[in-house]
Amino acid sequence: MSDQLPPCITIKDLTVIYNSKPVIWDLDLIVPQATLLGIIGPNGSGKTTLLKTIMGTIKPIAGTITIHQNNKTQNTQNIAYVPQKNSIDWTFPVNVYDVVMMARTAKLYWYQQAQKKDYEIVDWAIEQVNMSNFKDKHISELSGGQQQRIFLARALAQQADILILDEPFNGIDLATEQLILSVLKGLKELGKTIIVVHHDLNTVQKYFDWTFLMNIKHIALGPTKNILTSENIEKTFQAKFDWNIPL
């Protein structure tokens, strides 16, 4: 059970400010290890900012973030990050294989070259997302769903213990959504910790064993079936919600 697992990411009293406006305010979050956690909140509620702060690309003005996995303090190199699709430059001159290989070469020193093992891992990652026939395609030639598969493959090739994905199901086909979900569930079974920003309330129950509701502040956290109450949803979106919880 997730609620008995040790914490993987522990966030305490986190505050992030843009142009003197707080976008995350005094936020606490504990993500248990080997959990598939969904983060839910309205547009502009600080979800992407939270992920970037965990990754260390944004510095908070207050608060602490500790990352633990397998009884060791970890740094952000043990986190694979799949950014929001609209934040990527799809005209960048690079093909599918190179995008996934970046996960491996990023770990090398300038004088090192990719080894046989790196190529094997890249092939394996591309196979996991059923994209082996697309290795030579330019990334701009792919559909939205195929692009998302490739970014998941890059995260897989990093072989990190923690995966963070920002709205991976946005603007993709249903087959890709199911494939990504089954890959994520498989990783969870292997003991990896996975955090997904998600926007579709109808699928939260089915997709995530834990859910974090936020809107600048922490609203609720826990096993999805306990958290997804109309009252919590209403608090998160600050509007009356005509939505039945399929328990």
Ligand SMILES: Nc1ncnc2c1ncn2[C@@H]1O[C@H](COP(=O)(O)OP(=O)(O)O)[C@@H](O)[C@H]1O
């Ligand atoms: N680089 C930035 N500079 C200034 N404000 C920003 C920046 N990035 C995001 N914001 C603002 O911070 C708030 C939270 O943004 P974001 O974390 O992207 O929300 P979400 O991912 O939940 O939609 C929004 O009001 C957004 O306009």
Ligand SMILES: [Mg+2]
């Ligand atoms: Mg966002």
